[in-house]
Amino acid sequence: MKLSLPLLLLCALSLSTSLPAQTAPWKWQHALVPDVGMDLDAAQVIHVTSLASKGKGTLRDSLKVPGPKIVVFDVAGVIDLEMKGIEIKEPQVYIAGQTAPAPGITLIKGGLSIEANQVVLQHLHVRPGDAGQPKKSGWQPDGITTSGGPADVWIDHCSVTWSLDEGISASTYKSPTGEPAQRIFIRNCIIAESLNDATHEEGPHSKGTLVLDGTQHVAIAGNLYSSNVERNPVFKLNTSGVVVNNVIANPGQRAIHASVPTAETANLPRAKIAVVGNAVFFGEKSKRSARAIFEGTADGYFKDNEGYDWFGQPLDLLRAPFPTLEQPPVWPEGLKALGTTAAIWQVTRFAGARPAERDAIDRRIVEQAFGGTARVIDSQEEVGGYPKIEPVTHVVEVPEKKRTEWLEKLAAEVIYGPEGKPKARSSTP
Structure with missing residues (x-):
């Protein structure tokens, strides 16, 4: 049968709308x-220009533009979010915490929700805390989370406690859109001391990182x-990603894990993950x-992972053995895993916000993590409380061109x- 041009166009349109959306490459x-x-x-x-929670010159209002x-910072200090988190809904935003004067920006009594595509978040301290609320009162913010279906999000060199x-x-x-969140990067961060027996409505609830709701890559x-205590990190069913070169210190219940299908979720695929070059210290x-x-x-x-219990004895790789894969089911293009020794050194030196000038909280966390004295806490008051930082101001002069190099x-x-990243050493004498 010969189809007319309008009918051919209608068929083509129908076919194109029925095809799945093209997925951009996943690149490290x-x-x-x-x-x-x-x-x-x-x-x-x-x-x-302001450390207030809302109003002219504040971080909250800046993100609504x-x-x-x-987004650059002419001020350093503590931003009290007053128990109202910040939602990033506008796409294409670069939040450059490195532009603040020392000691940088710390958010307290609230967190950040990233709900837009193409977001970069760097060099912020996010420390929600219990805000003085009663236990099990329902105050339960994440530090930083994605919500909705954002794509191409980098949470980089942030400290979340x-x-x-x-x-x-x-x-x-x-x-x-019905599309899952995808291409989410959590890189070189400190994720520590999530409060346990505190204000979450379910009671004890100390968690690190949750990958859920079909989130991919x-x-x-x-x-x-x-x-x-848990989720260091955890991948739920029908998710995918990689866990590479992290250090997990003092987990309460478990370190890295993934959900097991139940009778109610048997139709969902298991998580597709690659776990490479991580170190676990009980x-x-x-x-x-x-x-x-x-x-x-x-x-x-699974490859090149090491773990040790409190007595220095090696941990098993799997708590309950199951068939593992010979090749990663997913892997971002360009990512090269380090060995565990190199990973430990990199994390020790360079994880978290502004690691060359770590604040007292991050210094304590790193020292305790590697010194064997880290502990699960129920309130920030057990470790000195919210930071008190005298505001510091300067004027950020942003160049018209070559802003990537400037940042x-x-x-x-x-x-x-102060001298920046040293040049790579030559392999020749």
Whole structure:
């Protein structure tokens, strides 16, 4: 049968709308300033000049400005969110915490929810805490989370402590498009001391990172997890990603794990994950019966992971053995895993916000994680309470061009020190 041109066009349109959306490549980036497809030279520059929770010049109001933007900080100190988290709903935003003067920006009594595509979040301290609320009162913010169905999100060199749900999570909660959140990168962060017996409505609830709701292609690399009871991290069913070169210290119940299908979820695929080059160090009160680096089941690939209990005895790789894969089921293009010794050194030196000038909280967490004295806590008051920082101001002068290089220079200074990143040594004498 010969089809008319209108009918051919109708058939083509029907076919195109029935096809799944094309997925962009999943690529790892080693650059200090990740490229999410945003033209930084063309973006508007928004200056944060106030440490108030809301109003003119605040971080909250800056993120409401439509259009591609770089958010820079003319002030350093503590932003009390007053128990109202910040939602990032506008796409193409680069939040450059490295532009703040020392000691940088700390958010307390609230967290950040990323609900837009092409977001970079760097060099912030996020410390929700219990806000003085009663136990089981229902105050339960994450530190940083994705929500909806965002794609191409980098949470990089951030320090998140004292959350009441997860420290940093990747979620597809209520995606407006029906597409899952995807290409989420959690890189070089400190995720520690999520409060346990505190204000979460369920009671004890100390969690590190949750990947859920079908979220795909999540890269969790180079982070320090310390003193979170569970989810260090956890992948739920029908998710995918990699867990590479992280250090997990003093887990309460378990370290890395993935969900096991139940009778109600038997129709969902198991998580597709690659777990490579991680180090796990049990604390004195870590659950001794766990005795494993990984718990649960997955379509999983495992290589070069090391773990030790409180007495220095090696941990099993799997708590309950299951068939593992010979090749990673997923892997971001360009990611090269380090050995565990190199990973431990990288995390020790360079994880968290502004590691060249770590604040007292991060210094304590790192020292306790590697010194064997880390512990699970129920309130920030057990470890000195919310930080008190005298505000510091300066005026950020943003160049018209070559902003990527400018941001990289500032990032290198707060990561490596005033001289920035040293040049690579030649392999020849």
